[in-house]
Amino acid sequence: MAIRAIRYNEQHCIAASPMTPTDGTTASELPQAATEPDRGTRGFWALIATQFQGAYSDNILRNLLLSMIVGMGLAQSTRESLISIVTLMFSVPFLLLSMPGGWSRTVSASARSPSGRR
Numbered sequence: 001m002a003i004r005a006i007r008y009n010e011q012h013c014i015a016a017s018p019m020t021p022t023d024g025t026t027a028s029e030l031p032q033a034a035t036e037p038d039r040g041t042r043g044f045w046a047l048i049a050t051q052f053q054g055a056y057s058d059n060i061l062r063n064l065l066l067s068m069i070v071g072m073g074l075a076q077s078t079r080e081s082l083i084s085i086v087t088l089m090f091s092v093p094f095l096l097l098s099m100p101g102g103w104s105r106t107v108s109a110s111a112r113s114p115s116g117r118r
Contacts, residue, residue: 062090 069082
């Protein structure tokens with residue numbers, strides 16, 4: 001089974017020549033891009049961290065509001081109505097804005113792409 005060293009470019013992945021594990025190649029002899037993370041990998045993990053922080057903040061705020069409503073000592077019907085309203089307030093933006101956001105990202109990426117599509 002041959003192992004391929006891959007060198008990354010900003011636009012495309014380019015495969016280098018195949019290497020076998022028995023040819024004596026060490027990690028220090030591999031191309032620099034094969035041993036160090038590229039900018040795309042750093043950007044990916046930054047995106048993951050940002051998404052996690054956004055979801056975490058959203059959940060903390062929602063749970064704080066729900067805890068405050070439960071702790072107010074309201075009648076059960078009023079409390080259940082407020083809980084439903086708060087839950088709806090935090091869900092509707094995701095439902096309404098996700099499709100237009102994805103569409104606008106696709107349109108802007110197509111406009112910047114040299115071939116007109118991504």
